Amino acid sequence: MFAWGANSHAQLGFGYATEQCDKPQPLIDGVPFRALEIECVAAGGGHILIGTTDGRLYACGWNNRGQLGVGHLDDCIHFQPVGEYGFRKLFAGWDVSAGINAFGELFVWGSNVWQQIAESGVKNIPIPTRLTLPERGQVLRVAFGLQYMAVLMESGKVWVLGKCKFLSKDYPLEPATKLTIRYLSKRGLVRDVVSGDNHLVLLIGDRRINCLGDNKHGQCLDEHILPEDVVKLESGWTHSGCLTVNGTIYLWGRNNYGQLGRPGSGNSAMPEKLRLETNDMEVKDLRLGSQHGVALTNDGRVYSWGWNEHGNCGTGGTENVWVPTAIDLPLPVSRVICGAGFTMVFT
Numbered sequence: 001m002f003a004w005g006a007n008s009h010a011q012l013g014f015g016y017a018t019e020q021c022d023k024p025q026p027l028i029d030g031v032p033f034r035a036l037e038i039e040c041v042a043a044g045g046g047h048i049l050i051g052t053t054d055g056r057l058y059a060c061g062w063n064n065r066g067q068l069g070v071g072h073l074d075d076c077i078h079f080q081p082v083g084e085y086g087f088r089k090l091f092a093g094w095d096v097s098a099g100i101n102a103f104g105e106l107f108v109w110g111s112n113v114w115q116q117i118a119e120s121g122v123k124n125i126p127i128p129t130r131l132t133l134p135e136r137g138q139v140l141r142v143a144f145g146l147q148y149m150a151v152l153m154e155s156g157k158v159w160v161l162g163k164c165k166f167l168s169k170d171y172p173l174e175p176a177t178k179l180t181i182r183y184l185s186k187r188g189l190v191r192d193v194v195s196g197d198n199h200l201v202l203l204i205g206d207r208r209i210n211c212l213g214d215n216k217h218g219q220c221l222d223e224h225i226l227p228e229d230v231v232k233l234e235s236g237w238t239h240s241g242c243l244t245v246n247g248t249i250y251l252w253g254r255n256n257y258g259q260l261g262r263p264g265s266g267n268s269a270m271p272e273k274l275r276l277e278t279n280d281m282e283v284k285d286l287r288l289g290s291q292h293g294v295a296l297t298n299d300g301r302v303y304s305w306g307w308n309e310h311g312n313c314g315t316g317g318t319e320n321v322w323v324p325t326a327i328d329l330p331l332p333v334s335r336v337i338c339g340a341g342f343t344m345v346f347t
Contacts, residue, residue: 092144
């Protein structure tokens with residue numbers, strides 16, 4: 001395991017805090033699990049969550065709202081055991097977290113300032129707590145905006161909890177519930193959903209991208225059909241992207257720091273292909289932080305681009321990275337994860 005970037009809350013698991021770590025550093029001491037034991041991972045504003053194959057949950061970093069789930073509000077400089085929840089998927093927002101177990105049950109913890117994970121009257125939920133939605137069925141995915149949470153069900157329906165200004169007029173609150181929750185009834189059956197700070201990206205069918213919310217930087221496509229089937233959506237704060245079945249990465253939205261992986265600060269309101277070193281490189285995963293991105297190739301190489309103030313691109317400096325650049329790592333990588341301003345990889 002290697003990590004780099006912002007470490008102001010000790011979220012990289014090194015046991016100390018620092019504003020930047022501009023090169024990949026190995027996690028050696030104080031890690032209570034091995035990379036081979038990891039089932040799922042998530043990274044938020046300043047915290048990391050790790051779920052292992054035996055059902056245990058570990059967390060590290062910023063904890064001002066209880067987003068680590070350890071029962072208190074103090075930061076943790078090493079990975080701490082949270083409990084045995086059997087999570088198969090983990091999700092992290094700025095100061096909030098969620099997990100889905102093998103039965104499709106949703107657990108949430110962290111900030112509830114905007115009623116994004118629970119009913120009003122509770123500002124913080126310090127331990128993973130089961131959330132029951134108006135619709136029965138398994139939960140497939142969670143996406144966090146700055147003040148809301150979107151939940152995708154196995155039925156293809158999406159529920160949005162919390163403060164979401166761009167839904168307030170056209171999507172009325174659900175009756176007979178204490179939650180501040182809306183149902184995206186006008187969007188059809190959704191296969192995937194991600195969120196920026198104030199916009200939602202929906203995959204409808206295999207190729208149709210539909211967005212809702214702020215479009216100041218072109219991050220919110222009204223509707224677009226891609227030429228290839230989409231296997232994954234991703235979103236930063238003000239830019240978005242997807243990975244297709246053929247290993248092609250498309251990006252759109254803001255580019256003031258190189259978030260789209262191309263020179264020039266001009267934004268893009270249409271999906272543009274990310275160009276890597278050679279045309280025959282096959283990409284297996286895409287991750288977007290708040291304003292930087294990481295691509296993982298089939299042969300285990302890692303490329304990064306975008307905002308680099310905290311060394312979060314791992315290039316050995318803090319200058320913004322305008323084109324995808326290979327990261328110097330001693331071993332092939334099998335998994336990557338991006339937080340707001342940091343990156344972690346697993347060999």
